[in-house]
Amino acid sequence: xxxxxxxxxxxxxxxxxxxxxxxxxxxxxxxxxxxxxxxxxxxxxxxxxxxxxxxxxxxxxxxxxxxxxxxxxxxxxxxxxxxxxxxxxxxxxxxxxxxxxxxxxxxxxxxxxxxxxxxxxxxxxxxxxxxxxxxxxxxxxxxxxxxxxxxxxxxxxxxxxxxxxxxxxxxxxxxxxxxxxxxxxxxxxxxxxxxxxxxxxxxxxxxxxxxxxxxxxxxxxxxxxxxxxxxxxxxxxxxxxxxxxxxxxxxxxxxxxxxxxxxxxxxxxxxxxxxxxxxxxxxxxxxxxxxxxxxxxxxxxxx
Amino acid sequence: xxxxxxxxxxxxxxxxxxxxxxxxxxxxxxxxxxxxxxxxxxxxxxxxxxxxxxxxxxxxxxxxxxxxxxxxxxxxxxxxxxxxxxxxxxxxxxxxxxxxxxxxxxx
Numbered sequence: 001x002x003x004x005x006x007x008x009x010x011x012x013x014x015x016x017x018x019x020x021x022x023x024x025x026x027x028x029x030x031x032x033x034x035x036x037x038x039x040x041x042x043x044x045x046x047x048x049x050x051x052x053x054x055x056x057x058x059x060x061x062x063x064x065x066x067x068x069x070x071x072x073x074x075x076x077x078x079x080x081x082x083x084x085x086x087x088x089x090x091x092x093x094x095x096x097x098x099x100x101x102x103x104x105x106x107x108x109x110x111x112x113x114x115x116x117x118x119x120x121x122x123x124x125x126x127x128x129x130x131x132x133x134x135x136x137x138x139x140x141x142x143x144x145x146x147x148x149x150x151x152x153x154x155x156x157x158x159x160x161x162x163x164x165x166x167x168x169x170x171x172x173x174x175x176x177x178x179x180x181x182x183x184x185x186x187x188x189x190x191x192x193x194x195x196x197x198x199x200x201x202x203x204x205x206x207x208x209x210x211x212x213x214x215x216x217x218x219x220x221x222x223x224x225x226x227x228x229x230x231x232x233x234x235x236x237x238x239x240x241x242x243x244x245x246x247x248x249x250x251x252x253x254x255x256x257x258x259x260x261x262x263x264x265x266x267x268x269x270x271x272x273x274x275x276x277x278x279x280x281x282x283x284x285x286x287x288x289x290x291x292x293x294x295x296x297x298x299x300x301x302x303x
Numbered sequence: 304x305x306x307x308x309x310x311x312x313x314x315x316x317x318x319x320x321x322x323x324x325x326x327x328x329x330x331x332x333x334x335x336x337x338x339x340x341x342x343x344x345x346x347x348x349x350x351x352x353x354x355x356x357x358x359x360x361x362x363x364x365x366x367x368x369x370x371x372x373x374x375x376x377x378x379x380x381x382x383x384x385x386x387x388x389x390x391x392x393x394x395x396x397x398x399x400x401x402x403x404x405x406x407x408x409x410x
Contacts, residue, residue, distance in 0.1 A: 034374060036377060083344075089378040093343070093345055096332060097375050
């Protein structure tokens with residue numbers, strides 16, 4: 001038990017009036033019933049009360065000063081245990097005095113009326129949005145798809161990928177975010193979608209572009225070859241006299257977007273056989289000796 | 304439950320006139336049992352508190368009304384908050400974590 005003068009923050013020479021004032025100030029600031037959230041208040045208040053019990057009483061103070069009684073207040077008149085009002089106010093029966101607390105017939109606090117969607121227009125707030133990202137296959141983005149995806153946080157989303165979706169586009173799933181406050185509408189779920197690259201197809205606006213390897217013979221004499229498009233294989237006519245860099249257009253085989261469908265552009269690449277045999281080499285060499293041509297001149301003319 | 308007489312005997316400094324006045328002001332709400340008054344343990348603790356505030360801390364009648372009104376509102380708010388917390392506690396872990404994060408962000 002600490003020194004009662006020290007506890008009350010007064011000197012040993014303080015007047016009874018000073019002690020009383022110090023006690024009142026401390027008691028108001030530490031009274032547990034006035035500070036229900038402060039767990040330490042009760043212990044502090046009891047210390048202050050027993051200190052005041054000794055030095056607040058002039059006769060006891062004299063006996064304490066002369067060493068007749070010690071700081072634990074051997075002759076304390078106050079019962080050691082007391083009940084504070086807050087124990088009752090915080091217990092289930094405590095609502096009795098809450099009803100009188102605002103005079104107008106206390107209901108629940110206004111806060112709750114808002115939380116549970118009463119008519120109040122105040123404190124309404126749309127719920128927060130939730131954001132996710134995920135990736136789809138190239139052809140799913142072109143043709144559209146319905147996807148069920150499990151997000152990093154375990155949430156499962158049903159997402160409809162619209163045909164023609166672009167890389168990095170954000171879809172808004174209305175009302176699938178966090179709930180609103182005060183009866184307001186929920187937030188949205190925002191899904192940013194990345195499109196995985198495709199080994200053959202490349203997207204250029206609403207057109208699809210791809211390279212098509214052809215043989216020397218196919219390029220020179222023309223041919224019918226099967227090519228892949230985003231909507232499946234089609235037969236493509238390679239006209240005779242085609243070359244590397246020749247671009248063939250498959251109309252309407254590109255990306256459908258806003259009612260318009262782009263084209264699929266196919267760029268030919270003439271490939272020599274992996275291992276040209278002597279017959280081919282000899283005949284080409286002989287042919288070139290008579291019909292010299294300079295493909296680099298053409299390249300130079302273009303620049 | 305104790306009677307008015309028992310209450311006055313139990314609390315040093317408490318006088319019958321003062322108690323009647325506090326009941327009239329609505330500071331204390333005993334139960335009316337035929338023609339006598341009954342005080343439950345929370346009434347007793349409340350009367351003891353009012354005595355302490357009035358006789359020791361020198362809070363006068365006008366101020367006392369304010370103090371008690373604020374105190375009752377504080378306990379009402381704490382009770383509501385506790386009800387809300389226990390409602391939140393019944394929610395799935397994810398919802399609780401989300402609410403906790405939102406509350407933390409506001410503080």
